[in-house]
Amino acid sequence: MVAGIENNNSSNTSTYAGLGSLLILPTWLVIGFFLVLPVLMMLVYSFLTKEFRGGVIWEFSLAAYDQFFFDRGLFGDEPPKIEWTYIIIFWRSIWLAAVATFLCLLVGFPTAWFIATRSGPNKSLWLFLITIPYWVNLLIRTISMKFLIRDTGPLNEWLLAAGVIPEPIHMINTNFAVQLGLFYSYLPFMVLPIYAAVERYNFAYSEAAADLYAGRWATLRKIILPIVKPGIIAGCILVFVPSLGAFLAPDLLGGAKNFMIGSLIEEQFKGNAGNWPFGAAAAMILLSMVLIVLTFYARQQMKQGKR
């Protein structure tokens, strides 16, 4: 690892002559030490043997990955079958994250549009208002949400009192609650990049489209969306990726039945399961999936840039 850092530096010395290489050094150190090193540690751990009650034995093993994908029975002596438990958790996580992303987009785009089309000072005010809740810790906000939507919580009581519903809606510990939690946690990550893109959008394009006989819908579809697409994609990535690995919302709002990858991984390190290599393996599988999606997107972008 240390060798890797030095390599990076020496290759940079030729590009950034003299002082430049010194200036970039802290960045490389931070990235190397806090980003690359932990990921590599997880990679290594995922191939080690587990020790009971946490920790690892320094002995190479594929057991973690084996456990993830294959079911060999209670004593490990039956012929391997595909283990669906974790794949289903993954699949559910992807599904929940995708729906959360879609909901954020549905609400975030009009919000971003609204903010970006306000006049100067109002714009700053709205942006400020959007970010205010994020000054409070996510854990606190998620617990508040739990309090709000539980069967005897204020939301249900208001609805009951108003006569809208005959009995409390059961929301807590459902997929809906997890969905709501994810949506609420990551909405600003959708709003801000789209806001930035819409702010740069030149409204003369909309006028030109209208001049060329396009109605509102055609203008949105053919002109506005394609032009602000980079902002939308950035927003989707910023919501989808953390949603996929989220564990607070599923833990607190989803209960035991609505496990997501994040909770699964968390449990391997902190919870009773105490299986570090398995947690590391699950994390690596998650990471590779995210990387595949991002690489695909980056290649797409590069292709478009070349045009």
Place this chain on the structure above:
Amino acid sequence: MGNTRESMKEVAVDIVNLTKCYGDFTALSDVSLDIRDNEFFTLLGPSGCGKTTLLRTVAGFENVTEGAILLYGEDIANLPPNKRPVNTVFQQYALFPHMDVMQNVLFGLLRLGQDAASARARVGEVLEMVQLGGFAHRLPGQLSGGQQQRVALARALAPNPKVLLLDEPLSALDLKLRQAVRLELQQLQRDTGITFIFVTHDQEEALTMSDRIAVIAEGRVQQVGTARDIYEAPINKFVADFIGETNLIMVQVLGLADGNATCLLPGGGKCTCPAAQGAIAGEGHISVRPERVGFAEPDAGVMSGQVARLVYLGTDMHVDVTLVDGETITVRTQNSTGSYIPPVGENVGLTFEQGAARLLVD
């Protein structure tokens, strides 16, 4: 030329008592204009005069506060822009950055519901018309300013609009290119037979290209006429001063008869000159173009003064003459061997050519 073109006229765009207010600010005040079929009509005025607002109300980007806009007899004032059979060339072109030239020009045709094959053929045709045949698959970002301007023109012409609106389309080009494009635009208007409404603050552009010009200031139409009308027979001080250079001389109007005025000039000289319609007796201003003032012996002309400054302009010489009362009259003389150019300090008399002076509406 002008007369034959004018005689066959039907009104293309009839703007009737149009007023446009933004809150307390009145951008256009009771504007009425007849723009004729197959005419190159220019809205000329300084920035902020309302000319672009007027164009945008015709395009449909601004609603009108009061008044009507008739397009070949049909009131379009309340139609959205996509329902108006007019197209616009925008000042910064507003080419769709994610579409290539072909897609940009195709856009309007497809929105109108043309089938793809005939629309493509039409795009080829208009791209040839603006000499961009080989550029169909470039993105706007890969084109020069002049080429982008042509794409914008092609895109607006492709749907064959009843009226083409041009919002200072040449202002983003450099001088050389601008001069070349002027002639091409004019030719294009003749070839297509489409009515052009062209907005500019550049008087030279207006004078060289237009069949008729409307001079606009402070939200009002000051004067409508051919380039020659506007230059040679300005109606008021604003028009006289805005179009070309002129000397505005304060005079006492002694008498008005048959459209002619007898004026008392500063220094005691008298002149009789045509009066603009609406000019009144009393104190007023006459306008005399610098190139139509000549030199004479001191006290032989209608006015006299002393040469204060000479400015060499290449083909012309610019002579500032200070009158007795301190006012300055500018004389413009050709720099040819035959012409007399008095040295600085010389006392000279000034003469006006026949019909050069004109009494204005104040």
